[in-house]
Amino acid sequence: MSQPRPNESSPEPTFVSQQVSGARRYYLDLNPSEESALTVVCGGVERMTPEYEVARTQFPFYAIEMVTEGAGRLELDGNMFPLQPGVVFAYGPRTLHRIWTDSIHPMRKYYLDIAGQTTERLLGEAGLLDGRPLRVIALHEFVEIFESLDREARSDSEWTPDVCRSLAELLVLKIRQRTVVEGKTMSRAYATYRRIRDEIEENYMELRTAEDVAAKCDLSPIHVSRLFKRFGGVGAYQFLLRKKMNHAAELLIEERLLVKEVAERLGFSDAFQFSRAFKRVYGIPPKELSKVR
Structure with a gap:
């Protein structure tokens, strides 16, 4: 049993x-x-x-x-x-x-x-x-x-x-x-992808767009897009947005911040823009997530 x-x-x-x-x-x-x-x-x-x-x-x-x-x-x-x-x-x-x-x-x-x-x-x-x-x-x-x-x-x-x-x-x-095989798939291109990903991991709060990511890494937006689609399966902006929304979810649940407070902390122009982005990632508006607190 x-x-x-x-x-x-x-x-x-x-x-x-x-x-x-x-x-x-x-x-x-x-x-x-x-x-x-x-x-x-x-x-x-x-x-x-x-x-x-x-x-x-x-x-x-x-x-x-x-x-x-x-x-x-x-x-x-x-x-x-x-x-x-x-x-x-x-x-x-x-x-x-x-x-x-x-x-x-x-x-x-x-x-x-x-x-x-x-x-x-x-x-x-x-x-x-x-x-x-x-x-x-x-x-x-x-x-x-x-x-x-x-x-x-x-x-x-x-x-x-x-x-x-x-x-x-x-x-x-x-x-x-x-699984990535060392010496085979672990190419220079993959190393560049890892560098871009690490940059997003470190600075996602300051980065706003895929163009910001590309500029930060001294690469063209097209190159960044190709690398993410090849090794990540999603675009660089989608990855950046999910990072931001993961952090947003933690702020809503763990720190009990209001939706407008989270929107401001993440740099969105208003709560509506933030809520739309949040729903794009999670399928529900942030106010629904707040109910689990």
Whole structure:
């Protein structure tokens, strides 16, 4: 029988880090059957606090984690690796691992915990259990899958476990499809794309348009557009806008700012312009998001 989900009167599992400044988490089955092929246990998205550090010698499930913002470091079985947007890694019950965030640029990362008899083979075939992280392109495609998992996990229908299992399998297949191979896809063009992306990550509050991004990187807008469509799957402006709206959502929920206050802080001319941009990204107006506070 599945373990009840944590709620306000039930503390979260001990393996869940509390060193976060904001998180959305869901729990499906904290006591998965040993007979199951693949079970989604839990998952979510977290923004690290500057002092975030996790060190584990054991873990009850298999975990997939993907960095979408910020920077950090990862140690897997004694080997150290840098973490940045587009890096995905996994670990299992026997994997020694430590995760740190950069204190100046804290990470935001999605995670998915799974269990079952086919889990180790599934992750192994994707190269996720080779003792090193992988790098993927078209990060927005993975964000969509993680967000779909979050949405479906909260639907509470009889089909929820099956839908989430299918999405977990899709996530792993997508990792196999979109993994960047060192020395092959990691070309000079990709390095330039990473430089542009890093510039947006660092300065999205000051940047207004794709032309601003191109000027900041000493490139033509056409070149920037081509690189983002090739490696990111979306335009530079769409990526910049999502960065701004991610920050806006945090201001609305965590700092409880008014819509007009968020619009002003992000540099929009008025609340209407901001609300239109917010709805373009999330599909709902910001005032609807404020209701979850």
